[in-house]
Amino acid sequence: MDYLYFPGCTLYTKAKNFDQTARDCSLLLGFELKELKNWTCCGATFPLATDNIMALLPPSRILATAREEGTALTTLCAICFNVIKRTNRLIQGDGEKRDKINNFIEKHYQGDLQVLHYLEVLKQDIGFPQLKEKVRKPLAGLKAAAYYGCMLLRPFEEMGFDDKEKPTLFEDFLEALGAEAVEFPYKIECCGSFQSVGSPDVATECAYKILGSAVKNGAEAMVSTCPMCTFNVDHKQSDIKQKHSDFKPIPVFYFTQLLGISMGLDCQTLGFEQNAVDPLPLLKEKGLL
Amino acid sequence: MGDNGGFVKKAMVIGGGIAGISASIDLGNGGYEVVLVEKLPSIGGRMLQLSETFPTLDCAQCTLTPKTVETGQHPKIKLLTYSEVEQVEGKAGNFAVTVRRKAGYVDWEKCTGCGLCQQKCPSKNPSEFDRGMGLGKAIYTLSPQAVPNKPVIDPSHCRYFKEKKCRVCEKICPVGAIDYEQQDRFVKENVGAIVTAVGFDLIPKESFGEYGYGEVPDVIDGLAFERLNSASGPTTGEIRRPSDGRIPKEVVFIQCTGSRDPERYMPYCARVCCMYTAKHARLYKHKVHDGQAYIFYMDIRSTGKGYEEFIQQGMEEEGILYLRGRVSRIFRDGEKVIVWGVDTLTGKKVEISADMVVLATAIVSQKNTKELAGKLGIKTDEYGFLTEAQRKLRPVETDVEGIYIAGCAQGPKDIADAVAHANAAASKVQGLFARH
Secondary structure, X not given: OOEEEEOOHHHHOOOHHHHHHHHHHHHHHOOOEEEOOOOOOOOOXXXXXXXXXXXXXXXXXXXXXXXXXXXXXXXXXXHXXXXXXXXXXXXXXXXXXXXXXXXXXXXXXXOOOEEEEHHHHHHHHHOHHHHHHHOOOOOOOOEEEEOOOOOOOOOXXXXXXXXXXXXXHHHHHHHHOOOEEEOOHHHHOOOOOOHHHHXXXXXXXXXXXXXXXXXXXXXXXXXXXXXXXXXXXXXXXXXXHHHOOOXXXXXXXXXXXHHHHHOOOOHXXXXXXXXXXXXXXXXXXXXXX | OOOEOOEOOEEEEEOOOHHXXXXXXXXXXXXXXXXXXXXXXXXXXXXHHOOEEOOOOEEHHHHHHHHHHHHHHOOOEEEEOOEEEEEEEEEOOEEEEEEEEOOOOEOOOOOOOOOHHHHHOOOOEEOOOOOOOOEEOOEEOOOOOOOOOOOEEOOOOOHHHHHOOOXXXXXXXXXXXXXXXXXXXXXXXXXXXEEEOOOEEEOOHHHOHHHOOOOOOOEEEHHHHHHHHOOOOOOOOOOOOOOOOOOOOEEEEEEEEOXXXXXXXXXXXXXXXXXXXXXXXXXXXXXXXXXXEEEEEOOOOOOOOOHHHHHHHHHHHOOOEEEEOOEEEEEEEOOEEEEEEEEOOOOEEEEEEEOEEEEEEOEEEOOOHHHHHHHHOOOEOOOOOEXXXXXXXXXXXXXXXXXXXXXXXXXXXXXXXHHHHHHHHHHHHHHHHHHO
């Protein structure tokens, strides 16, 4: 079975490694990510102002186009997932907004598309036990912290991804790959998000706390589902190091990179050159290269 | 049968907490026969779990035990403990009530209450009475001053029931009172009126994901703090936290946990938390002088006699730090319990690295109140509390003549109000009896 796939802008630029590894792993798992035609930016934030129809149009257009091609749309980036899923739910439940949006984009979309995250596809359609059987190189001995951030989980009523306070889906995934998932209290906390533009110190502090908490609980690496989170917790580690001399950098993977390693993909194809903190020494140490 | 056209001038009180006890004593002293039905092995109810009571800070057991003893020895009061109402038929003046006397596997006729069986019982299980903190035995009484002072066996913890071996209590019992073959028995009681005083429960702390789903050991509820502070509790009254038994130096108390939260939990105010939280913080300070108590609150509702003064004294003389705001998250970080909240008066986020957290969890109805109401033919509200006939002018009557309600079964109340409510219910019963 193939999945209609919305990559999103960042996965074409800063997070190419996220996109490529997801596509490669899919083929090994027996399905293809078929890229949606003529996709645009999702809008990058779900608008909270009630009269802000304009901000709802890009995700609505994406949804309407996708519905013409299939019944489900798969995303990778947690922010795109959040924006598109919430817009879909709004179109489903709010007739007035639905009519207004359809008038603008000249479509007749009813909100009847299933919006999925890649991890949900792996859990629901492949199944973690089956995934475990397909693993060729188990990530044995790798202590990894599953970092959810907020976009996958909140608002809980709209996302319905997993328990909002104590999710386990991501850890279950890592365990299926043979890694040891490290529990840490900051796993559902915000990375600082776009504060990294306006108030970079705020974002750096957020990342420092998140990474520090993971390391304190034994993590050797962090795993992310979101290019925004990755920017803050991976690319900002040099800033953190300048402010906090005690800080020890740890590599941050996209979950698809770890999936790639476990599926036996060649390390050259995993796009580690885009990771800020070089993961190769750790992988070498763990015998995963 | 009674002597006035078959009108039975005998009452049943369901629930042996402070409300049920108060109603029973009133009715007994009024000269009427009373059957007091209690589901636990002994009477006293929630109040028996409390350490000290507001606003006087007198010992709950010291004020309650004379009442339980009086109830137990009262010539007009018949105790049916470890019993539940099974079926109710008839009408005012002639209710036929079937009571299930649950099998406790101890013949109470023979038992002298010597307590040897409890000493020797080899099983150790978390004590429900101590909110899971202390260790109880499979054969137990609820407290050393239990009325009646007769034990029962909990088959879910008993080695004999689980593994078919042990029988230590049988061997040790000097009067041969242990009876592993005992079955539930049913007794019929004919009464003219029924007072329902089945009390309340607390919303489980496991309900609160943001506070760790009950999985952080040093996050406890208000009743657990009462047990910690009680001389008969698991720490013999020393404030020691559950995880490692250390004395906590920073304790955060959170009011309105699950109360006044219409979106997620209970919309109503539990009425007692402002007072008992202030009491907890003060009692904590009395025992841990160098400790710091923080209280997160929404408003302070201290409307009883001497209540506001009690709160003010805590703030001004005992250095309790009140923070107006909610707590968004609690998690464990090493040995500490991290509390994230907001102080809305300064508009600042607050992070407290605490040693223990006490949640003033919402008062909810007992889970089988609705079922009992069905048997009695009376109504409950959407939260499972019993509905009175009229909110203002008929607060203890129900829609069914001869059936009355008392205490927290009707809604959250403090002890003084629960007792007043029970006194009113008893006087209504006496009025009914006097008219026939």
